Amino acid sequence: MAVDRDKVLQAAQKLVERKRFDKAILEYQKLVADDPKDVRTLLKIGDLYLKTDEYVDAITTYERVGEFYSGQGFALKAIAVYKQIREIINKYVPHLSDRFGHIVPRLAELYVQLGLTSDALATYDEVATRLQKAGRERDAIDVFRKIVELDPSNPLPYLRLAEALVRIKDFDTAIQRFGTAAEILLKHGRRDDALKVLERLLQQRPDARFARLAAEIYLDRGDPNDGMVALQRLQTAFKENPKDLQTLTLLARAFDLLNQPAKAIEVQKAAARTAKEAGRSDQFAAIVTSLRTRAPNDEEVRQLAAHLQPAQPASTQDPRASIDVEVEDSVAEEIDLDPDEEPEEVRAPVAPVAHAYQRPAPPAFNTQDPAAMAHQIIGQADGLLRARQINRAIGLLRTGVQRLPSDRSLRERLHTALYEDAQDQDGAIQEMLAFAEMLLGENDVDAAVQKLNEVLLLDGECAPAIEMLAALGYTEAVEAQHIYPDAYQQSVAPEAAYSPEGLPSYDPEAVDPAQAISQDYRRSVMPSILDDLDDPFKGEPLPSFPLDPPASQQHGAPLPHFPLEPEQAHFDQPIYASVAPGMPSQPPFASYRPPPSQGVGGMGGMGSQSAPPPTSGGSRAEALDEDALEEAEFFAQHQMYGEARTILHEQLARLPNHPLLLERLSELDGLEHQANPPADNQSGTRPRPAEGQEAEQGDWIDIIGNLDNLDSVIEEPPPAAASDQVSAEEIFNQFKDQLKEHVKENDSATHYDLGVAYKEMGLLPDAIKEFALAARDPARECVCQSMIGVIHLETNNIDGAIDAFILGLRAPQKTLDQELALNYEIACAYEMRSDRDQALYYFHRVSRLNASYNDPRGAVADRIRRLEAPKPVARAAVGADPLGDDFDAAFDDLLSRAKLP
16 A cells, blocks of 8 residues: 655654654654655654664664665765764764674775775774774774775874784784884884884894894984993894894994994904805905904904905995995005004005096995985984084094095084084184085085185184185285295286196095105196296205104104094195195194294194194183093903093093093003003003004004903904904903902992993893892992882883882882882883772872872873873874874874883
């Protein structure tokens, strides 16, 4: 029997007006029974169910409408219906969310069909959050996989997926997802966030690949404590494969960052042997080239160098560069050390003369772009400057200039740091002059002139800058007092006299002194246009140089090299020395005093070792590093004289001729002489050069001597006994092996220091033992037990951490701050163990002691509020811009919930 639709509609409408909703629903259902596709009537029925608070029936009715629209291809209408259903569930019947759990995933699928990715991601995130709250981790993982497929460039879905996988103990897959998230963060330049993720990964299970990645990030960042942390991470990779070249390379970098060059050299030796055994000739050549520069007189290095293929083209890799770069073949001629040269002297590679090439040399690095290297060095220096480690930052930039002398960004950053951060105007001017010389060497005259003008803005009477500008013809006249009276036979050469050819090298050690005073050599490296100038010294005998040679030097012996001070060694010889014979060639870092008897080239100005060190005019006021002195004293007390000497020489390089440093060095020599009387060098270590020899060779020789004198705990093996060679693994244990014999059991201060050192090196069991010994001192018990608890937390031993913290809390001597911190740590540990009641108990103890107590992990009031009434999980994580503020908030929220370090 057909239904009279109009009559039924009129009857239902009258019932609605009289608020007889139940009977109106019955009338509408007659129409739906007659036509099941009458979605309009179904919507009216759903609305009436809502008015009668029959939410389940309303949801069921609306769901029929949504399925109809979806089946007919009306996705937008279906989305509107499903959104209404979701709102009803969340507002009125949240306890039925599991029963109708298929509604929101269906809504997400419709978003995907329409290409509304951001809405789909937010909807899937809502589903995953609900499933995780219900403890359905495996179902949540399936949803996270869909999110990752939709948004593969966002690290947050990978992190949430990894955390879910950790909760179901699928560590292999979790580590892969953590690693992917870290790599994405690195691509976005979020290095610190990537480190947090990698630390979380390594917390679950040590993995060699990601341990190396974390160590490399720490080394690139170069913050004060990053060297120790990198060393700790590298132990994981080293234990897995002691012959991995990448691991050994990073180990050497870590020891260099820790100012342990002797250990770095030993690791490089191990890397060279490994590369040779593996047949990696390119890497072997690069490592040996670096070793030959760092330790040219080491017998083992010479043996390794003997294995280099004779026909192998050498590399232009800077010998001071890290060993992890591979050199490019056929770039430059390998530099061979002269066997007759002075012992332990470092020679800079001879730079090619200007007329020997017409274009810049090809890149010397095969695996690392020089521009990228410069960018990394500047980034590390900026980090040190932010940490107010100004001296280290400047030292790093100077090293970068040595490695990449033609990089303009490094030189620019160096003189800027000297002027703005170190307040060293004289040092900045010196670097700017060196920068200008480099620009002239590249034929960029305009840039060089601009840099010289900047120098004159800082110091309007800077003689070297004025003379360089005059030599280029950029000034009308130069004041007479700034130029030697006999420097020229004619006026300054006009602009036409300037050679467009590249200018020669001005490395002070690149040319032998005997060669430098040779007329033939001097003419060979000068532009041909200058041959027309009169030679003021033509036909006159060569001048003498008051170099104060030692008495043992015989007449006619070859002249020695004259190394500069360490801080000055990177400066090139002024480029204006080649403009005309006899023109002043005093290096820009020296105060400008024209000596009347200097002679050709100004060699006397830098040849005498007894000359006073250059000063910076009083604008630099570097203070003596008391921490470094204490560290040197610590090593000296434990007979580790090589380490102490290295630290003191580093401070002398920064503060030359400082009386306190010289006094400490003298005391150290006396202690070392008493502890190690001369006995025909039976210790196996190489003998130190004689005092006269050291005085002749200068400060560079002292540095090389320190590189050769390894710690007393490492005995250098005979070169022929390969089985006795020092391995990198032994380096990790040398502190422990030596100090056990010298530290008394009741020396709590030393045991505490050792505990800190072992902890930073990753030797956690040894650190716990040392802290336990130091804890016998009642004054240190609280701090030591706290450190033991922190170590247990690092190894995921939460129960052990709680026990240690409680022992620290029971210590008879403790301050209020220590008591607050220990209670807070105990509460956090209980929270990590999911013991909510105990966590609240200790948080309340903190609150009673100090209600406003704050900690980087959260104020105590916030922690209590979070435990008593947990907040819903933030949904901003998915679909957020990886470089935006939403990402930062979501990432921080995820870190706090996942207890990432």
